[in-house]
Amino acid sequence: MTSTVAIVILNYNGRHYLEKFLPNVIRYSGNHEIWIADNASTDQSVEWLHSNYPSIKILKIAENKGYAGGYNEALRQVSSEYYILLNSDIEVTENWIEPVINFMASDVNIAACQPKILAYDLPTHFEYAGAAGGYMDYLGYPFCRGRIFDTREEDLGQYDDEKDVFWATGACLFVRSAAFHQASGFDESFFAHMEEIDLCWRLLNMKYRITYCGKSAVYHVGGGTLHKSNPRKTFLNYRNNLVMLFKNLPKGRRWKTVFIRLVLDGISSVRFMATGAWPDVIAILRAHFAFYGLIPSLIKSTKRTNYRAPLYYRSVVWEYFILGKHRFRQLTGINPPTIPKS
Known part of the structure; x- marks a missing residue:
């Protein structure tokens, strides 16, 4: 029988993160399935899981295929209406799943959604990878509500809404399984980084919605596999x-x-x-x-495709570095993506 939600954590030499954050995932995820897809780790992650969490479902991937290839292979083997792609360096909170799933269930056109992403090292502020939902300017520079380049906003409740966005972060990505497979999943040539933006762009071009739900929040360490200076x-x-x-x-x-x-x-x-x-x-x-x-x-x-997903048709580089607009609300003329009429 197909489960409603499957939480899938892709792991590559992240045993230390699993030790730290997996207990909360188990504690706050109710009866939802939890899978660990191991990308050929060499740090005894799988052995540790077998010893400490024998009930956790483990998918062994023969080689490190990166985020894109690893998840594609894993999700071909997981049967569920919704997938939650969760980084191993995420601390989840109580009631982190239901608000997002309820929002997605309200409209079959919602293909993907992300919760509020806060910084583990500075919990009062948004985190770089996703913050309160992603956008992209016409030159391909991604930015977020709550984070533009190196400026992270303090979370003051200004993004506690539900909103259509251009992309949802892969750090904690809720995705409708049918839409994911209809889009043929991630582009494996990316290996890692920006594959979720590419997927969201393709889903928008397929006339799906990409959304953000501020009623759910998680905390992200960031740089767990590759540090930003690598x-x-x-x-x-x-x-x-x-x-x-x-x-x-x-x-x-x-x-x-x-x-x-x-x-x-x-x-x-x-x-x-x-x-x-x-x-x-x-x-x-x-x-x-x-x-x-x-x-x-x-x-x-x-x-x-005949439908072109909307971008921010100004340069966020110009607005940030030249005009000094470091907060999302200061950007000029930004509108959320909308579904075109049939």
């Missing part, structure tokens, strides 16, 4: 951002956008040079050349 993370973020834009932008806009991003990424490299972060400069160069090598296959494989 050049590997820099490479994946820059490469995957370009791939995502090329895949999802209208044909007439993608080349212009990629050219502008080439210029802006060059400026970003100069900023890294100024701080002596040469590995990150090399990572950005590698990301661009990797993307250029993928263009022929992207042209062949990219599908076009």
